Amino acid sequence: MPGSPKTVSARRRMVDIIARRGVRDRRVLEAMREVPREEFVDPGFEEFAYEDAALPIAEDQTISQPYIVALMLEAAELSPDDRMLEVGAGSGYAAAVAGRIARRIYGIERLPTLAQAAQGRFRKLGYHNIEIRVGDGTLGWPEAAPFDAILVAAGGPAVPQALKEQLAIGGRLIIPVGSLVPAQTLIKIVRHGEDEFEEEELGGVMFVPLIGEQGWSEDGRRSATNHLPGRSRNLTLPQMIAEIAEPLPNFDDPAFGRLFDRFADRRVVLLGEASHGTAEFYRARAAITRHLIAQHGFVIVAVEADWPDAAVVDRYVRHRDARTDTQPPFQRFPTWMWRNTEVAALIEWMRNHNSGLAEMNRRAGFYGLDIYNMSASIASVLKYLDEVDPQAAKIARERYGCLTPWQREPSTYGRAVLSAGYRKCEEAIVQQCQELLQKQIEYAAHDSDEFLNAAQNARLVASAERYYRIMYYGGPESWNLRDTHMFQTLEHLLEARGPASKAIVWAHNSHIGDARSTEMGSVRGELNVGQLCRERFGSEAALIGFGTHTGTVAAASDWDGEMEIKRVRPSHRDSYERLCHDAGIAKFLLDPQRDEAVRRRLLEPKLERFIGVIYRPETEVLSHYAEASLPQQFDAYVWFDETTALTPLGPEHHRPGLPDTYPFGL
Numbered sequence: 095m096p097g098s099p100k101t102v103s104a105r106r107r108m109v110d111i112i113a114r115r116g117v118r119d120r121r122v123l124e125a126m127r128e129v130p131r132e133e134f135v136d137p138g139f140e141e142f143a144y145e146d147a148a149l150p151i152a153e154d155q156t157i158s159q160p161y162i163v164a165l166m167l168e169a170a171e172l173s174p175d176d177r178m179l180e181v182g183a184g185s186g187y188a189a190a191v192a193g194r195i196a197r198r199i200y201g202i203e204r205l206p207t208l209a210q211a212a213q214g215r216f217r218k219l220g221y222h223n224i225e226i227r228v229g230d231g232t233l234g235w236p237e238a239a240p241f242d243a244i245l246v247a248a249g250g251p252a253v254p255q256a257l258k259e260q261l262a263i264g265g266r267l268i269i270p271v272g273s274l275v276p277a278q279t280l281i282k283i284v285r286h287g288e289d290e291f292e293e294e295e296l297g298g299v300m301f302v303p304l305i306g307e308q309g310w311s312e313d314g315r316r317s318a319t320n321h322l323p324g325r326s327r328n329l330t331l332p333q334m335i336a337e338i339a340e341p342l343p344n345f346d347d348p349a350f351g352r353l354f355d356r357f358a359d360r361r362v363v364l365l366g367e368a369s370h371g372t373a374e375f376y377r378a379r380a381a382i383t384r385h386l387i388a389q390h391g392f393v394i395v396a397v398e399a400d401w402p403d404a405a406v407v408d409r410y411v412r413h414r415d416a417r418t419d420t421q422p423p424f425q426r427f428p429t430w431m432w433r434n435t436e437v438a439a440l441i442e443w444m445r446n447h448n449s450g451l452a453e454m455n456r457r458a459g460f461y462g463l464d465i466y467n468m469s470a471s472i473a474s475v476l477k478y479l480d481e482v483d484p485q486a487a488k489i490a491r492e493r494y495g496c497l498t499p500w501q502r503e504p505s506t507y508g509r510a511v512l513s514a515g516y517r518k519c520e521e522a523i524v525q526q527c528q529e530l531l532q533k534q535i536e537y538a539a540h541d542s543d544e545f546l547n548a549a550q551n552a553r554l555v556a557s558a559e560r561y562y563r564i565m566y567y568g569g570p571e572s573w574n575l576r577d578t579h580m581f582q583t584l585e586h587l588l589e590a591r592g593p594a595s596k597a598i599v600w601a602h603n604s605h606i607g608d609a610r611s612t613e614m615g616s617v618r619g620e621l622n623v624g625q626l627c628r629e630r631f632g633s634e635a636a637l638i639g640f641g642t643h644t645g646t647v648a649a650a651s652d653w654d655g656e657m658e659i660k661r662v663r664p665s666h667r668d669s670y671e672r673l674c675h676d677a678g679i680a681k682f683l684l685d686p687q688r689d690e691a692v693r694r695r696l697l698e699p700k701l702e703r704f705i706g707v708i709y710r711p712e713t714e715v716l717s718h719y720a721e722a723s724l725p726q727q728f729d730a731y732v733w734f735d736e737t738t739a740l741t742p743l744g745p746e747h748h749r750p751g752l753p754d755t756y757p758f759g760l
């Protein structure tokens with residue numbers, strides 16, 4: 095097995111992950127353990143060779159994600175005697191893996207530099223059963239046909255007829271197909287007879303375009319028919335949006351969730367909202383979340399709520415032991431953000447879904463990313479240590495005592511630090527966090543979920559202490575600290591739930607749309623969770639924004655004020671919202687990847703509306719609009735032309751005879 099012990103074990107780990115994701119074919123897994131992927135990536139990317147991710151290679155192309163290579167090869171059902179054709183050989187990695195299984199591999203690559211580099215690699219590695227040629231693979235390789243298997247590693251608008259014809263009887267063709275670039279459906283075609291083909295869908299995938307006579311043309315049009323929407327005619331931007339808009343079905347229709355299958359292979363799917371009080375945003379996110387959990391194995395729902403509050407819900411949805419000593423969750427302003435009918439329904443759904451899963455690690459959890467409930471976090475750490483290490487609990491009590499005067503009103507802490515030398519709190523609190531983390535092995539032996547909860551609470555207290563201290567000075571630092579904490583919490587969750595785990599994030603558009611493409615980043619120096627996810631996960635992160643034209647919204651007029659139902663003013667004439675409104679479709683998914691011309695037209699920055707928990711229509715432009723470049727900020731945008739305020743849970747939602755903690759039955 096080539097490679098240093100470190101690369102060999104990294105490769106093994108990667109293959110283990112692929113096996114855990116469901117690839118069973120032992121020949122495929124064995125071949126992937128043999129082929130040194132680091133030899134196929136571009137210089138500088140070697141350290142990422144064993145991340146289960148697609149990576150860029152020369153000429154703006156990609157080396158496919160190992161899991162997808164495995165999935166396609168498994169579907170191709172290769173045997174040692176087989177002859178296989180690969181269209182789009184790229185780096186040569188998939189051909190190399192196939193060559194470890196099958197007798198002979200024929201690879202076609204349209205870009206000569208890539209084909210030459212792949213050939214060089216095969217020579218160096220002594221892989222003599224692979225032949226590469228430069229050409230248009232949509233026409234196949236007639237002289238070498240028929241093939242037992244054909245793999246196409248680029249996405250075309252339809253299945254090229256030539257490839258079907260070059261399949262042997264019994265042969266398998268695996269190809270991504272779809273009118274959306276780069277999102278397609280992976281299709282398996284088995285040839286049973288001269289004109290008898292059976293077709294099966296294997297799921298959503300993302301490939302670079304298949305360019306050729308029976309694929310796309312160079313400029314992204316369909317070669318044969320030349321009819322990609324929105325290009326050839328002189329359309330206004332709203333008309334172009336309307337042409338590529340995908341109307342949304344009802345929330346309860348399974349087709350609603352399926353529209354988002356194109357993001358199902360991502361490690362993190364971030365779902366935004368343009369206000370904290372709009373029912374449609376919650377309903378849409380719940381429908382997408384249910385689909386991604388039930389159909390695609392997502393196990394983390396991480397929301398813009400406080401960690402200790404969400405932890406109470408997590409106990410409920412994952413059927414963990416309830417604690418009787420915790421405060422009812424979500425008592426802090428704005429309570430309607432989480433105490434509402436939509437969230438309550440999702441929580442019940444998650445609990446039901448999880449009840450059918452015996453293994454705790456397969457159950458979907460509900461987690462909070464935010465930092466505001468410092469006092470509950472302190473109480474939670476102390477309670478945990480009381481149980482696992484009473485001596486450490488005593489020390490922690492003393493350390494956290496430093497913050498006692500501000501637990502109720504932490505926003506005044508910053509001023510006190512300035513005037514009274516309370517800086518010593520920082521050191522004690524950081525030390526407390528470090529000590530707890532250092533005892534991970536000892537503590538986690540009792541219960542890893544409980545340890546994760548305590549560790550996250552200790553981290554939260556450390557972040558919150560800094561947050562309230564620097565908030566006093568103003569500037570972008572406190573925002574950046576909060577979003578960095580939220581992102582790191584997400585990372586800790588992904589780590590804790592395992593390398594194959596996938597997460598859904600619910601947070602405001604201002605947190606999940608890439609800050610670099612908005613005024614937040616370009617003018618105010620603020621970063622956010624969406625940006626950090628893109629920097630960390632690249633194309634494995636999907637950032638999905640939400641928007642509306644008008645309607646009603648649940649919001650307050652001032653911080654800590656009462657919730658009111660307010661009317662949302664019709665969108666500004668220079669905003670993205672107005673363009674979507676003018677498209678004339680009540681609700682739709684806008685995926686700018688569908689049409690490069692539309693995407694390019696949308697790039698130029700425009701106003702975008704941000705409503706938080708406070709809405710001030712009277713000063714709307716100043717208070718709620720900022721410039722952004724929407725196609726850079728989000729991977730896709732979900733539109734509801736008219737929206738309604740969400741319904742908070744009131745006393746009528748209390749079940750008689752149940753404690754105050756209902757609706758979550760906790």
Ligand code: SAM
Binds near residue numbers: 157
């Ligand atoms: N399996 C490859 C790997 O692991 O490196 C994947 C390479 S990439 C996803 C797809 C390749 O298809 C690109 O290198 C692109 O140049 C090539 N391609 C696109 N259209 C093609 C065509 N009609 N014929 C041959 N190659 C094509």
